[in-house]
Amino acid sequence: MRAGSPRLLREINDRAAIDALLRDGPLTRSELEYAIGLSKPATAQLLARLEEEGVVVREGLRGGGRGPRAQLWAVKGAVAHVAAIDLTPRGVDIAIADISGAVLTEHRQAVPPRGTADEVVRNFRDATAAACEAADLTLKDLRHVVVGTPGAINPKTGHLWFAPHLPGWEGFDMPGRIGEELGVPVTIENDVNLVALEEMIAGQATAARSFVMVWLDHGIGGAIVVDRKLLRGATGGAGEIDWMRVPDRAAADTGIPATGTRFGDLVSSPNVVKLAKAYGIAARNGWTAVSKAVAMTAEATAEESSEQRQAEQFLTDLARRVATGVAGVVSVVDPELVLLCGKTGLAGGETLCRSISAELREMVVPRTPVAFSAVAGNAVRAGALHSALAVVREQVFGLTGDMTEPSRRLDASGDGDGVRTSS
Template sequence: MLREINDRAAIEVLLREGPLTRAELEVAIGLSKPATAQLLTRLEAEGAVGKAGVRGGGRGPRAQLWQVVGSLAYVAAVDLTPKAGDFVIADVAGQVLAELRAPLPAHEGADIVGEFGKALSEATRLAGLTLPDLANVVIGAQGAFDPRTGFLSSAPHIPGWLGFDVPATLSEQLGVEVTIENDVNLVAVEEMTVGRAAGLDDFAMVWLSEGVGGAVVIGRRLLRGATGGGGEIDWMRVPDPVSVDTGERHPRAGSRFGDLVASPAVARLAAAHGLIAESGWDAVALARREGSEAADAFLDDLARRVAGGVASLVAVADPQLVLLCGETSRAGGEDFAARVALRLHELVLPRTPVGVASVAGNAVRAGALQSALATAREDVFGVSAPILLGPRRPGGGAPGAAVALPDTSPTPSPAPTD
């Protein structure tokens, strides 16, 4: 048992840090020099690790480097958008082997499975592999995924992907395990792996862009909820606290949070303050450049709106940090995050800091890759990663796996959930 624990610890370090010398690994896992040497010999004989060249520099002999054998498994990750899919293929050590952006149909009646399969096959071909070589595939999509049914919802922008068990159908037709996850959840996975939340146990994320989304991480695991709706604050009803008339009539029950902070609503709010911009992020960037009294009032009103939605997450979860992500958040930067924090602290007891997510590039695809790697590494090495998204298949023992539960999902809105 102790030997297995030490082996897993060594694998975890090598996966996290990359190639290391025996001395570096010895320090990292706290074993003696002979014990570490025996461990490496044993793992090499099992085919789990191999030599990776030498580390030069300094006087004396160069030190042998060791790394995890990446060819033990391969994974794929996909960022699914209304017009295309961004594919990446990697080995179990995390080495990217191929990338591909391919057009994908999303209209109702399209051959979703066939076209997706063709694109995935081409991506694996570019990596020198075939579909059966893949251990698993993780897809990130703009929408809510119900693990009980395998259905996507709140995704009218990709109607062809609605109304069927997406992971089960793709898995059966392609012959490889496929899972699908909300895009903001995957951004949260990437952020807690290599971003500002890497050292945190609990945090919340709010996506402000063309649409709105959210994610909550508790104990370094995503809070998915019984129906996959954990963190989906888009539908939440909140009052509108702005100081100007935006020309909209708000129902007595309050407005949908997504209707207040999605890009079109932010642009309308800016116009009410005399700032004309095509998108929410353009409006925020314009206000920051101008620095006028009107611009300041607009940013403060928007911060009040955002804080009104974030407050519910903070009041229930009391996270260590709230991270804002998406184009509108990036346009606002840390200055806007500070405004949100100020207004948030007027609404809730915890003094939770608010910041901007740090992960750049395609964070959805990167998070999908982290999830796919976590699953493969658990299967191959027995390394249990805390970022795993939940059950591998619907009904896999997660809370809410009882399919007989009533479907309480709201009627899909015409605005997409990011």
């Protein structure tokens, strides 16, 4: 064996052990031994070495069965810290976590979307510093920050675009300016892309190689995944389906010309409300209208009422609008799955999914199933946290595994309702 090989093997074994502890930990020595395929003495030596280096710690005992309880081992979370931030026109939703994935604090704070570049960045910094303080940390303790935002970041300039509800953030190098202000490396990612990432880790797309995500809420957005990789495009605008011009195939006349309008306008919350009103359904927003219609169609009656027929026709018209906007993407990408997310999409549930699927079959060759998102809580922030941890774990431990693999240890969903205002 050539010189240097024992050290290389140790590094490989160390990475395998850390990966197993992050993925499935805390683990006993025998469980880790089985996971990485080392002998009992070799695993014991590995744990002793990593403990001395401050990488792993003893974390309680595992009981059960006869005999003494077994010592549990875990990665030392304080090795590094990250921040995951969901930026919306209302403000920021921040999670501070250690390198093990344990969330130390959650913090929400209003950050006005308007103002000069200096003002919005400074307000952003103050909110992030407040989150760190709540976790007994400072900004200097952060190793990496990932921010999910509506719109897209041009990879050449760092400028945010497709985000009219965040006017104060336009016209400057967003990751560069935030990074300078925080003193921490920063990654900016489209919010729906982060939801798609979370769907690959813990949602409906854990086994899908390719899928298209459609966000239906106040605003409209999309994400495209091909071969388990996010498609971002040359200028970062891949998936910005809200700007496509599409015809209105709805039977009801709501004042939108048949020649078409922006897809984002066609299925935005205000226009869903107008469509529902045409069928006698009153609601303040799109998701309430859809929820009412779904409930009406589900009512068990001996004979279908006129209200039920109206609700069904409304959902069919909405499905036509959604399918018209998605059809082009489905024809080009031929994905395994179309996923609905956002409050309006989730309100439609299986009923709306079936209608959209039926409409797509009339328009395109691929027979792509349509489902709704299964990720609870703030999926944008959860996806940002997975992304930040992947970066830091590679930097600190040399782990380069697929971050879209499911993880039982990480819980970053938070207790928010995942409400978005623009995508």
